[in-house]
Amino acid sequence: MFTYDTETRYSWINGASLESEKHFELVGIVIGLALYNGVILAVNFPRLMYKRLLDEEPTLEDIKLAFPALGKGLEQMLNWTDGDVGDIFMRSFQISYEVYGQVKTYNLVENGENILVTNENREEFVKLYIHHLVIDSIKRQFTAFRRGFYKVCGGYALKMCRAEELELLISGSVELDYEELEKATEYDDGYSKDHIVIKNFWEIVHAMTYDQKKKLLMFVTASDRVPLKGLGNLTFVIQRNGPDTDRLPTALTCFGRLLLPEYSTKEKLKNRLLTAIENAKGFGLV
Numbered sequence: 001m002f003t004y005d006t007e008t009r010y011s012w013i014n015g016a017s018l019e020s021e022k023h024f025e026l027v028g029i030v031i032g033l034a035l036y037n038g039v040i041l042a043v044n045f046p047r048l049m050y051k052r053l054l055d056e057e058p059t060l061e062d063i064k065l066a067f068p069a070l071g072k073g074l075e076q077m078l079n080w081t082d083g084d085v086g087d088i089f090m091r092s093f094q095i096s097y098e099v100y101g102q103v104k105t106y107n108l109v110e111n112g113e114n115i116l117v118t119n120e121n122r123e124e125f126v127k128l129y130i131h132h133l134v135i136d137s138i139k140r141q142f143t144a145f146r147r148g149f150y151k152v153c154g155g156y157a158l159k160m161c162r163a164e165e166l167e168l169l170i171s172g173s174v175e176l177d178y179e180e181l182e183k184a185t186e187y188d189d190g191y192s193k194d195h196i197v198i199k200n201f202w203e204i205v206h207a208m209t210y211d212q213k214k215k216l217l218m219f220v221t222a223s224d225r226v227p228l229k230g231l232g233n234l235t236f237v238i239q240r241n242g243p244d245t246d247r248l249p250t251a252l253t254c255f256g257r258l259l260l261p262e263y264s265t266k267e268k269l270k271n272r273l274l275t276a277i278e279n280a281k282g283f284g285l286v
Contacts, residue, residue: 001027001141010046010066013145015137016099021144028148031170035153040172040225048134050163050170053146058134060126067133074126077117084119091117093125095132108132172225176213178205181231189240191260198238200266204273215277222253244268248276 001019002011013024034041046066048058060078064071077085085091093112096105107113108128117125135142150158161169182202191198205216214224220236235256241249244264249272251258263269 005067008046008066008068010044012046012049012066013138013141015141017141019141021140024141024144025148025151028145028150029152030148032149032152035170040223041170042223042225043171045167045171047163047167050166052134052142053149054159054161054163054166056163058130060130063130063133070133074129077122078126080119085122086116086118089117091125093117093128095129106132106137172223173230175226176210176217177226177231178213181234181236184232184234184236186237187239188237188257190262191238191240197240197260197262197269200263200269201238201260201273204266204270212274212277215280216273219277219280220251220253220258221256246272248272250276 001014001017001023003014004011017024031041031043033039046062048062048066051058051062060071060074064075077089077091080088082088093108093115094105095108096103098104105113108125109115115121158166182205185193187193187195187198205213208216217226218224221234226234237255237257239257239259241259241261243262245261247261249258249260261272263272
């Protein structure tokens, strides 16, 4: 139903998908329900998707963010000054792409395969290319997806949102302010902010890489996304889970509670914690 770009890590609607419109409508409904109930989803659509949901026209800047290689190529064509683009790029108004292992072609205009892209018509080519990619090629699937989303969240309030605000409401923020999280964290069963294990814990966490911090958040809360109001508004509790042991930390993700044994050394705490978050499997919305 969706394609995935390993470079950008964005998902996009698969215009060649054979799934029924009901399936795409159902995905739209689920995302709409999540937005309505304030549930952050681990979906990673480009901002272009949210602009389409708000009926905003796509631009080249949107393409550059969602499809960097294509956007860079189109921009290069528009900005080319060393002669005519027809002699360099050798492009016609016919585009091609792969669908399930077969190359398909599409004419952006009638008789497009015989019309060369030149300096005079390159702006028209780019405009038509973007329109086909973002609107025409996924029209059936996106219409159903949008219909499902609007069944739950349609209305004037949605129209007041900008694309970046809608993205934040659905997917949360990617900025991990662990200083803010530390201030908001609560402790239980003998732990406090002044306990040596807790001091060691935060020193280890603040030294983690960005990916490790995301994994820790996923381990404790089942989501690596930040709530709309930031990590300071996240339920995050560290509970003492017995004396020193070789057992790994565990978590109650539904309650945002990290069950942390009272490890005897900082090195052991670091080893056990990193082992846990790097190898954790659980439940999440994907």
